[in-house]
Amino acid sequence: MLRFWKQRQEQGLAQPLGRLESTVMEVLWGRGESSVHDVAGRLGRPLAYTTVMTTLDRLYKKGLLERRKLDRAFLYSPHFSRAQWEQKRAGDFMAGFLSGPEAGREMLISCLVEAAGEQDESLLQELEEKIRLKRKALSRRRKS
């Protein structure tokens, strides 16, 4: 039974989040432990209480949330921090690709190298701009 529950949770974690689920997660990451009522009030659009409750319950069953009962209502809190969740998602994505056919693996690696190169290039450009501005400020200070 426990194994079945764990398996279901792992399957749930591997699934991508829907739009409402992502918004709910954002609310909980920002606010911490909240009731259904609290989350519903912060979604920025009117949604039925039951829709929010079902979404929270689904996220709980997927293993993304923890919950505890207070009086007659559940309080939900994120099981992972945002950084842990992003890391897990990236890890699952990479693992999925790397376990596929070799052509796919090579393509993924070449895309990553290219993306990293572009990232580096934009970072270096940003740093060069900062150096230029600092140099300008320094020479202005020297003149005055």
Add this chain to the structure above:
Amino acid sequence: MILPFGLRLVALALAAGFLVNAGLSLAAWAAAPLAIRRAGSMKARSAGRLLLGLRLVPAAAAVLFVAVWCVPGYFWLEQPGPERVSLVCLAAAALGFAASAAAAVRACGALARSAQRWRGWRAAGRRVLLPGEPGPVWVVETPGPVVALAGILRPHMVVARTVIGVLSPDELASALRHERAHSNSRDNLKRLAVMLAPPLLPGWCVLHPIEQAWLSFAEWAADDRAAEGSDSKALSLASALVRLARMKAGPPVPELAISLLGASGEVGARVERLLAGAPESEPDASRAAHYGWLLWAGVAMVILQPVALLWAHDLLERLAG
């Protein structure tokens, strides 16, 4: 198992060294997050010292325990002749041997790779006295943005000819000041000491995060010394870092040759730090260093007491079973 006198000493020394190293490594591992956080609020040089100390304490204490207590106590208090050694002691000795051997192999490999690269650089370069530099520098024909410090006891500064063409005189001077700061701090020797410090278990070094944090702070400390508290020198170094990062990468610099660029992911953070204002470097002999010497003197006074020898021998006897 019954072992002869000499072999029993070896087994006990390895087992005791392993247990001291493992116990203190776990303590240092538990203290690592706090120490790294604390280091973040200190000046780079002091932070580097703190983390290096934490990384080396388990191995240093293990060597000290074995050399000052185990071996003399064994010769002083043990009767010559074969004696029993427990299986637990033998297992600890085997793990101690494996961890020490892994560290030795790692350090020897790094030394061999660094020596080979240095020979290659030397064969394709010449010693030059660059204008404004206090000492000679090896200008070498090699691909990649090489500004490095090679050698352990008498390190040499190495610069690729292409780098001299790319950097302005101010940038080059800053880059060389950075490497000279590493040379004055004997950072290559410290790296070798870190490599020689045995891991908790072969292939499992729980102190790796401390090692990585120390490497970053060592780079920052060298940046501080190269900037010499001057905004324009800090700016020249930042500019040199960005220019070198733009150059086409060559073969990686071996572990025991410090390169100006260090870990590539660090360049952004280092440049931002230099742009935030020229950091002041600390004086060579800080108060912390004096306290360190006092602490060592206190430790030496304790460990040289005969009662400590008896106590250590008693512990060894329990370990031997």
